[in-house]
Amino acid sequence: MKIVSLFVPPFARSAKTPPGLPHSPSRRLLQHGAALAAALCLAACALGPDFRRPEVQVPDSFKEGADWQRAQANPQASLASDWWRMYQDDKLTALIEQSQKANQSIAAAEAAYRVALAIVQVNRAQLFPVISADLSATRSGTPSGATSGSATGSITPGVANNFLASASASWELDLWGAIRRQVESARGLAQASDAQLAGQRLSIAASVAIDYFELRQADVDIQLLEQQQDIDSRILYMTQEAYRQGMASNDQVLAAQDNLEVVIADLQTTHIVREQDEHAIAVLVGEPPASFTIARDPSYAFVQPDIPVGLPSQLLERRYDVVAAERTAASANALIGVAEAAFFPTVTLSATGGFQHNTFANLFSLPNRFWTLGPDLAQTIFDGGARTAAVREARATYDEDVANYRNTVLTAFQNVEDSLSSVNHLRQQTQSFADILKRNQQLFASSNAQFDAGAASQQDVLTQQLTLLLAEQNLSDTQALLTQSTVALIRNLGGGWDFKDMQNAAASATSHTPAGSTSDQQQTSTASTPPPH
Template sequence: MKNKRVAWTRSVAHIVSGATALAGLMLAQGCTVGPAYVRPSVATPAAFKEAPVAVAPDGSTWAPAKPQDAALRGPWWKIYQEPELDALEDELNSSNQNIAQAYQNYMAAKAQVVAARASYAPTVTAQPAYTRSGSSLGSSAGATSLGGTTTSLAGRRTTSNDFNFPLDVSWEPDLWGRIRNTVKESANAAQVSAADLANEKLSEQASLAQDYFELRGQDELIALNDRTIDAYRKNLQLTQVLGTTGINSAQSVAQAQLNLKTAEASATNLGIARAQYEHAIALLIGQPASSFSLRAQPLTTAVPVIPAGVPSELLQRRPDIAAAERTMSEANALIGVETAAFYPTISISLSGGFESPTLANWFAWPARFFSLGPSASETLFDGGLRTATVAQYKAQYDGDVAAYRQAVLTAFQQTEDYLAAQRILAMQIEQQRDVVTAAQHYYDLAAVRYRTGVDTYLNVYVAQTALFSDQQSIVTLRVQQITSSVQLIEALGGGWDANQLPSEKDVASTR
């Protein structure tokens, strides 16, 4: 019995190995129909128009020294040298649910590649069966089964057994590249998903950095309000004292009270924005907003110099551009899949197995049976369905080309936007510092003249209100400058590179 099973196992192995060898031979001789993919060209400027330049004493312009690109590789947020932000970003990378969802989408896309590659191999199925049958009591015919005949007399009931173990092998050689293009399309789709994952990570990381600096900006504004309220309170006390001596009028006291109450109300309102930024950070790092908090801390982070490089590098740096490019390749492969429908389909079927009326002889060599034969099919008329389908996918490809070029143009626009913001905000902040210095000087003079009785409190009121507004403006500008630097890093791809995109071989792995 053991020897019979070994012989049967070897027979099955021979069938499968023979089919596989035939598959390899015909696959090697096949061709791939459809257009070859060539990445469309896009026009790229030689340099960024808004890149910072400096003017030398002789009037010539020059670009500042560019920091090493390594500053934007890996965890790009470390360029700000904020340990608290570093810890939050690390938590985001492991706990953000949008990133987790994008990762699972990528894993599902990889599984589809494996499923598509399964069409390269033959399909082997087995359907063992056992049947026990009996004749009627009035039957006089002989009951015949494989391997022998049992004759029954009229009026006597007979039974027979049938042990059947069929093995079917079917395979469709990829003569025209339909399967290869299907695999390529699935692999490209997985690469798109991988680029989407990288883009989602960058987007969430940038959102966290922006929210963090916005929150610190609110802390800075609250601290400024607290200092201003303290100054307003002291001025009110001075005004009340001068009012009791008859030097000041009740109107001056009322003005001082108005200044104080306005500042207090403004400080209270700042708490709304701070709470919302804190809640947004909690959401990004995957924590309930109710149990998350950050201690107050003023904005002290210096804005780093961001290496912009040259525009042509954006085509390799941005994951959204990589996704758009892989989408074009995916659409091109679909054209090949549908073009293969114009050619005949060849399939090869092999059936074999063992059948016996007794279990003891089930795997005996005489009990074997088999059949082998190829078949071909060709659509003779479909009312233009295949032509229309190919035209549909060609139009889809052309649309993806336009989307790719639009993604490149958008990348150039965003980078120029934030380069301009960095350059202009740097100048505006310096100008605003001069404004604050002048406003402080004006307020100091007004306070002295008021205390010496030369002017009324109205001048102090106007000067103090202007100083407070100018101080708020410079804090707002600093927040705008540092958040736009985050947006510039995001526009430049956050140090990502197209070489990090998994290859078609990588996405075919189940790991």
Template sequence: MRLLVIAAAALMAAGCAVGPDYKAPETPLPVSWKLEAPWRQAAPNDVADKGAWWKRFNDAQLDALQDKALAGSPTLVIANARLAQARANLDASSASRFPQLGLGARASRLKISANRPLTNYATTNASTVQNDFALSLNASYELDLAGRVQRTVEGATASAEQSAADLANTRLVLTADVANNYFNLRSTDIELDVLARSIGLQRRALELVTARHDLGAVSGLDVAQQQALLETTLTQVDVLKKQRAQYEHALATLTGTPAPSFALPVDLREIRPPAVPLGVPSEILQRRPDVASAERSMAAANAQIGVATAAFYPSFIISPNVGVDSRLIESLFNGPSLLWSVGVSATQVLFDGGRVRANVDFAKAGYDATVGNYRRTVLVAMQEVEDGITGLSALDSATTQAQAAVAAARRVLDMATSRYEGGASTYLDVITAQQSLLTVERQAAQLQGQRLLTSVFLVKALGGDWDAPA
């Protein structure tokens, strides 16, 4: 007992919790991103609201879908419920810092056996029937000398903050998924429009070559070739319609709407991606919610080391009690009915076969795992930003080239048609020119969609919007 008192006094004098204090590990970060024109390094305002980033695309339909998703997505409901659980767990852990008070009452009528064991050979037992009324107030308080409660609260606090970051990340992922499916659908609409225009051109060409065949000017091979090209293009329309339906169904699910009752009309308006300012890599640690979640996970795991280490030290609990007890209810609150007790209980593990040490090792290994996950998350974040930067730069150049290719393909088709009508070339040249025009027009439409998708990817990689929309 003397050793326990000495240990308690030493811990009280130290006045600190056992286990390591949390310190976020340093992650080596490059000074700046690899920027190519027209990108310029900027300093985003990290304290501003980074929520409604999709408004920068200036698309009312997208804004309505995002609002609907944020209001009706089951995924957000789950994330909100987990955050509520984490905060409730924090409240429960914080309650351990205060004394626990309890009120007890007892009212009974009992008979004592005359044949019960004797407490004194000189006194005989007698059977009695009597009442018993009792009222008590008890308290219990753990002296947190080893810091177990403090570390538990620290861990619960970090877990609640992690859940809040997870909710923000869920919101970011949800809105990015909505934007991705919406832009894929719009890109498919543009491709379908390209095919529709190509089909109209091919039908007119088929009518022309059929008329020339009826006059005996060309062979049936030209008609068959044009008919085969038309059928191939019609097949591509069916494939794209299937893809569009899948994007539409995905948007229905993301917005919490049954797929059969959800539909979006065709919209061929051009949507331009916004210019995204870039900051230094260290700003990712402040902007991205998944990085914040990984960092808070480390803090929670570090606190668990302290909780496990506290088991090596004695546990002290103060338990004062006060109450009254009487066989007559009218004398329950008289002076002689008063009873009380004050005591301190202490427990110390002497031998457990290595259980406490194993728990500490388990907590340390868990912390090491969260450190590795944090560093991986930061590296992935930097990779995604670099992918977004280089991707948009390449797509901008490719879009310019694709537009030039479309103009050139149209000129080739006009020349091939004129040469064929003048008898200077075969109809195979016209077929080839039609196929080339369809290919480059679809490629241009796909590049437009890819630019939008890459913009969404970069915004997501940067952690959301960078300041309030204009």
């Protein structure tokens, strides 16, 4: 049973009786009604089940990547909110920070979060009385000879004035917790929207980083392919000259031409990739692609940061989609209580009072006052099973959201395992290509020595140089893929966001709420503002 805060509306509070006036029966009735309302509110309980996080099977540790990350992993460590700084690239940092401010998907998610907060306020307002005031003046005329339509009297012709000043208040008591459950449901959706906003920020930042590293990979590839094109052109020329001298066959010339055309085709494909990555980054940072350019950097060095992996159980707090799914289930759980409360009667307290007279000067005098006061009890007797169906719908919706939550958790584990597997194998692949490059450097040096000694031709040296360039490209491409995989791992781990941080921020905002203000509008989490720099 939940106790609600007692609120006695102004018209129900005791006031001193004016001198010379006895305590009226209406005043005593008002005081008794307020006391009854207080007792009912104190005894009120919220129907429906209280939410508990659905049980899910959580492994003790991750399966993939254990041979390289588990030894130094810190289970309590978490990524910083500005995790992109780990890659030590000022240009990347500037692009991501610009995207956090200018990206329109983030702006839309932030607006959706503010809508969710406003809905919480709309639902919370139903817990309080509605007080309204009215001031009106009318002037009416009646023609001579008009009758009242009755046998005993007639309407007096002429002009009449009427002045009215009134105030009214109504208050629906939340005896069964329907309104409080509605507020609870709206708050759950607001928290889910907050997590989605954090997810949108993380997704945009990761997309900028991945596109940026793919663009830098293209920069390196373009330079290496241009060098290969130059060497293949020289080999083709040398083969054609050898063919003219009868020292090479036509097949060798055709093969040399094919090698050159393949490199040219690969070079065009790489240019396409780079240009499209540049266009994608422009949109992510909120700029038209036509006015956005990133200078080439053919000597770019990819950084492989150490990423704190943590424990699988922490994904339940750090994965924005898991938090959003859990909060959506909490919202659906609260709606069960709303549906069950429809089976019980509603009690509404209402009061109206004011002054009415035909002259404004005498309007606010005691003899011209009027008032009404009384409770209203309403109960649905028959609805054809609509309320029963509504409860079934609420419970089915909750079951659906619980299933979605559990599936989201399983998908989160899969994403992390996939990223760990990718990072693990790409690390080993990078080491292999680094060893290959080192051996090809030795072979190229040996070819040059043999050429200087007259034991090898220039074409042999160029062919070995092509092999060396290919080894450099394989290593660079693998390093780029590894860097992109670390970004994907960060995204799948939930980035630098934690639901507990959001709860702490909300609690701090609530504790510092000034008197008379509403705490929900100050419940802005770490996801609602750009990450600290």
